[in-house]
Amino acid sequence: MAGTGFFGWLRSNSEHYLLIAAHQKLARTQGSPPPRPPKGAKEIFWLKVFAPTYALLPWPLRSRIMRAMPGSHRQTWAAPPRSQGPAV
Numbered sequence: 682m683a684g685t686g687f688f689g690w691l692r693s694n695s696e697h698y699l700l701i702a703a704h705q706k707l708a709r710t711q712g713s714p715p716p717r718p719p720k721g722a723k724e725i726f727w728l729k730v731f732a733p734t735y736a737l738l739p740w741p742l743r744s745r746i747m748r749a750m751p752g753s754h755r756q757t758w759a760a761p762p763r764s765q766g767p768a769v
Contacts (some may be wrong), residue, residue: 698724698728
């Protein structure tokens with residue numbers, strides 16, 4: 682699981698079910714067999730409520746929400762090292 686605690690659980694589930702929703706959408710547009718339908722309340726919530734709601738949010742709002750949550754998506758990355766001559 683990505684991270685620990687509630688935010689790690691939330692991120693892990695979000696990534697998992699958004700990926701399944703993307704597979705479903707791609708299968709519809711390409712005429713391919715879709716993933717199996719959701720089973721149980723948990724899968725129905727994530728695929729029928731969360732994923733469509735998330736897709737409707739404008740990117741600035743999604744980005745603001747992600748930045749507000751603790752996790753690796755808040756990590757700042759070091760600048761790449763400076764090139765020092767030819768690659769070979």
